[in-house]
Amino acid sequence: MGQDCGLFALWLPGAEPDPEQGRWLRRVFGERAYLAVELHRETDDAARLAQLLALAETVQLTPLASGDVHMAQRRDRALQDTLTAIRHCTTLAEAGALLFRNGERHLRSRRALGNIHPHHLLQATVDLATRCRFGMREVKYDYPKELVPDGHTPTSWLRCLTEAGMKERWPDGVPDKVRVQIDEELDLIARLKYEAFFLTVEDIVRFARGRNILCQGRGSSANSAVCFALGVTVVNPAETRLLISRFLSEERKEPPDIDVDFEHERREEVMQYVYTKYGRQRAALAATVISYRGKSAVRDVAKAFGLPPDQIGLLADCFGWGNGDTPMRQRLEEAGFDPDNPLIAKVLGLAGMINGHPRHLSQHVGGFVISDASLSALVPVENAAMADRTIIQWDKDDLETLGLLKVDCLALGMLTCIRKALELVERHRGFRPDIARLPKEDEASTYAMMQIADTVGVFQIESRAQMSMLPRLKPRVFYDLVVQVAIVRPGPIQGGMVHPYLRRRMGKEPVTYPSDGVREILGATLGIPLFQEQVMELVIHAGYTPDQADGLRRSMAAWKRGGDMEPHRVRIRELMEGKGYSAEFIDQIFEQIKGFGSYGFPQSHAASFAKLVYISCWLKRHEPAAFACALLNAQPMGFYSASQIVQDARRGRGGRVGIEVRPVDVQHSDWDNTLEGGHHRAHQDDGGQAALRLGLRQVAGLSQAVAERIMDARARHAFRDVADLCRRADLDAKAREALAEAGALQALAGNRNAARWAVAGIERRLPLLPGSPDETPIDLPAPRIGEEILSDYRSTGLSLERHPMALLRPRMVERRIIGSRDLQQRRHGSGVHVAGLVTQRQRPATAKGTIFVTLEDEHGMVNVIVWPHLAMRRRLALLQSRLLAVRGRWERVDGVSHLIAGDLHDLSDLLGSLQIDSRDFH
Numbered sequence: 001m002g003q004d005c006g007l008f009a010l011w012l013p014g015a016e017p018d019p020e021q022g023r024w025l026r027r028v029f030g031e032r033a034y035l036a037v038e039l040h041r042e043t044d045d046a047a048r049l050a051q052l053l054a055l056a057e058t059v060q061l062t063p064l065a066s067g068d069v070h071m072a073q074r075r076d077r078a079l080q081d082t083l084t085a086i087r088h089c090t091t092l093a094e095a096g097a098l099l100f101r102n103g104e105r106h107l108r109s110r111r112a113l114g115n116i117h118p119h120h121l122l123q124a125t126v127d128l129a130t131r132c133r134f135g136m137r138e139v140k141y142d143y144p145k146e147l148v149p150d151g152h153t154p155t156s157w158l159r160c161l162t163e164a165g166m167k168e169r170w171p172d173g174v175p176d177k178v179r180v181q182i183d184e185e186l187d188l189i190a191r192l193k194y195e196a197f198f199l200t201v202e203d204i205v206r207f208a209r210g211r212n213i214l215c216q217g218r219g220s221s222a223n224s225a226v227c228f229a230l231g232v233t234v235v236n237p238a239e240t241r242l243l244i245s246r247f248l249s250e251e252r253k254e255p256p257d258i259d260v261d262f263e264h265e266r267r268e269e270v271m272q273y274v275y276t277k278y279g280r281q282r283a284a285l286a287a288t289v290i291s292y293r294g295k296s297a298v299r300d301v302a303k304a305f306g307l308p309p310d311q312i313g314l315l316a317d318c319f320g321w322g323n324g325d326t327p328m329r330q331r332l333e334e335a336g337f338d339p340d341n342p343l344i345a346k347v348l349g350l351a352g353m354i355n356g357h358p359r360h361l362s363q364h365v366g367g368f369v370i371s372d373a374s375l376s377a378l379v380p381v382e383n384a385a386m387a388d389r390t391i392i393q394w395d396k397d398d399l400e401t402l403g404l405l406k407v408d409c410l411a412l413g414m415l416t417c418i419r420k421a422l423e424l425v426e427r428h429r430g431f432r433p434d435i436a437r438l439p440k441e442d443e444a445s446t447y448a449m450m451q452i453a454d455t456v457g458v459f460q461i462e463s464r465a466q467m468s469m470l471p472r473l474k475p476r477v478f479y480d481l482v483v484q485v486a487i488v489r490p491g492p493i494q495g496g497m498v499h500p501y502l503r504r505r506m507g508k509e510p511v512t513y514p515s516d517g518v519r520e521i522l523g524a525t526l527g528i529p530l531f532q533e534q535v536m537e538l539v540i541h542a543g544y545t546p547d548q549a550d551g552l553r554r555s556m557a558a559w560k561r562g563g564d565m566e567p568h569r570v571r572i573r574e575l576m577e578g579k580g581y582s583a584e585f586i587d588q589i590f591e592q593i594k595g596f597g598s599y600g601f602p603q604s605h606a607a608s609f610a611k612l613v614y615i616s617c618w619l620k621r622h623e624p625a626a627f628a629c630a631l632l633n634a635q636p637m638g639f640y641s642a643s644q645i646v647q648d649a650r651r652g653r654g655g656r657v658g659i660e661v662r663p664v665d666v667q668h669s670d671w672d673n674t675l676e677g678g679h680h681r682a683h684q685d686d687g688g689q690a691a692l693r694l695g696l697r698q699v700a701g702l703s704q705a706v707a708e709r710i711m712d713a714r715a716r717h718a719f720r721d722v723a724d725l726c727r728r729a730d731l732d733a734k735a736r737e738a739l740a741e742a743g744a745l746q747a748l749a750g751n752r753n754a755a756r757w758a759v760a761g762i763e764r765r766l767p768l769l770p771g772s773p774d775e776t777p778i779d780l781p782a783p784r785i786g787e788e789i790l791s792d793y794r795s796t797g798l799s800l801e802r803h804p805m806a807l808l809r810p811r812m813v814e815r816r817i818i819g820s821r822d823l824q825q826r827r828h829g830s831g832v833h834v835a836g837l838v839t840q841r842q843r844p845a846t847a848k849g850t851i852f853v854t855l856e857d858e859h860g861m862v863n864v865i866v867w868p869h870l871a872m873r874r875r876l877a878l879l880q881s882r883l884l885a886v887r888g889r890w891e892r893v894d895g896v897s898h899l900i901a902g903d904l905h906d907l908s909d910l911l912g913s914l915q916i917d918s919r920d921f922h
Helices: 019-032 045-059 074-087 092-098 110-114 119-131 154-169 176-192 195-210 219-223 225-229 267-278 294-304 309-317 328-334 342-354 396-402 413-429 440-451 464-473 478-487 490-494 498-505 516-525 532-542 546-559 566-578 583-595 603-622 624-633 642-651 704-716 722-728 733-741 752-760 785-796 804-814 868-873 875-880
Strands: 009-011 033-038 062-066 215-218 258-263 283-291 358-370 381-383 390-395 406-412 674-676 691-693 831-842 851-857 860-866 883-893 896-906 919-921
Touching (some): 009 019, 045 062, 062 119, 074 342, 154 176, 219 225, 219 603, 267 406, 390 396, 396 406, 440 603, 478 498, 478 603, 532 566, 566 583, 704 722, 733 785, 785 804, 804 851, 851 883, 860 883
Parallel strands (some): 009 033, 258 406, 831 919
Antiparallel strands (some): 283 358
């Protein structure tokens, strides 16, 4: 783009140029159209130059020198060829003419260019370059204003909606401090001209609530009292300390970041509402740049080199979960590769070169950009692979640089789970809980459940790290949950804030404050800054302006990427010394500030999530059947498999009652898991829970369409036998076999073996001949219990029979291996030998190579800590075992129990063909 004459056009003619293309460019762009001459030291350069110069004269375009650069240096040729093969989904051996004939498409010095191109072509390039100008300010972006009704401006309409929301939120009167904050926010929003953006978010949320789609805002937007009044967020500014500069800053001049979570199964309704309202020309999703990581880089390069698929998989697995600290040579040898093989070395070398570089564009998780005019005039857009979606070819950072406003419409599985649980409670227990006002009398029992870490499946506090924190922190009130959500994050952990906070909370360390001002800011967290807002308030108290404090927050994020925090250290020290604070306190605070360079939650975000934590815990404690059923129907989500969710629901714990779980049955099961029975809730622990009936969705290989045919046929009348089912539901062989394997036909056939026999001889259309005699029934015995369990796990991923470890218990006794129930009776420091199914492995980045393993047996779970030296020594047993035996030291401190591993042994051979898939996390 030129500052004096608009857009320029550069024609890149192909091997056989079409003069009509050049003439069209000349007609449209006039003297602003050029013809690019690319020369690459090939044998036909002279002829190509003459051809292009003649063509330029014919179509009246100015020729200029162009490089067609594809690599920085000539030595990058192998990398360029490999990327070309990857891009075209072929191998280097088969790429042929797709590859360049030489390595000359690299950046050249001015002298080297002069040896290739005539001087007048180079001069034309320089002349064009000097005329080209582009600045981000040239991109004019306006937010849609059609949400403003006649007679209003965006400012007046936003104030009108906010005041209406204030009356709903505070029917007994708006607190003075809230009214002051709302007025300040509205003035700031007006000065920044962001009213239309807030109106759009309010409109989207209003649409969702009108459709009974659960949603709530989170992130820094929860610092906004206006967002709360508009119904976007759930953090009440009257009950917490909000810091608007964390969300919106006049000095920063950046668009506000508003994230809204919607039910993950219904978010598409919200997205299509946005597309319908504004049109796909004016609304689009941001893109996300997907970069190469170890496994993906190795896979793509190995494919380009023509390695067979099985070797590609083994080689990629060398970069898989849990391999980070193991020398590459050892990984290769264990996978069966010769580390000195030159081909393997070449593949790994090139994979290392592309690691971290962009691979492809994907859709952002939900970042919508909406414009008053067509987006294609501002940014490149394309149709998404998913139907009825448009995406922008830039990521969120590019859009932020341009100042384009983005609203994040995100998907959250727990909202789906909560909505489904509420519907189940209403249907089977005779009332619908009001999640905004859950019974006060239930609080003690709900928090008691959290305090013993009975949190499998609930929101946010279900991980190993959170479970180990709960018995120490012992949440008793809502703000404790805010802390609980935020404290198990890299920021507080690396800032050294976790243990001081816990010591103070448990009364092991005195709580002191250097001044009343600091007490006011840090009093809620016992003198330890756990939230970014507290850090910002501390430096504001010392003398920073709110915008300067936000600059510190941004510097904290940049510090981990090599940013400089020293200017802030010097200034903070000067200001705090002026307040009379000790050097020790100042140094401690600054080290904690640096910890926020790692990921940490804003307090407003933690408070938003804490609301969902309490709701999910209340449902688990007081409506366990509905919660477990809804959780299964909302899968996949969270840390736990369907098997673990079912085992946990059946067992119960503490005051939480266990529930009955019934198997998949074509005579009773719907597609979703359902509840059967139950009675009205008489009081908080009445135990009148329904039974959970497993749904057809649990059957591997069975589609929802097939399940709906079964349900439709059953609604007319019950099935007489397997043949009647197959005929009326039109089941093909795949569906028949899947149902038989899952045990879903036992009510019709008697047992699993009989069901297999019954479906084996059935043709899809029955009967073939009218009046043909029925086959003589055969009385087949039921499978043995071990075979039943194998079939259950293979077909549904869970079993309602005895736990596999219960069958193996005699073998465990022979090896002097104890179970999880006996383990709880052992003293702190005891040497023990345990075994269980591996259900989880976790290797947090903050744990410095330590791996956390969860074992499950017939009575519960055992948490195992594997230090790095043992993880390396017993790496294969640790990463590949389905059944793992652990010798180690049993520890019980502050209500938290775990096993420190001393040695590991793989006992998976005892399971035979039983497949138990663990969930492995970073």
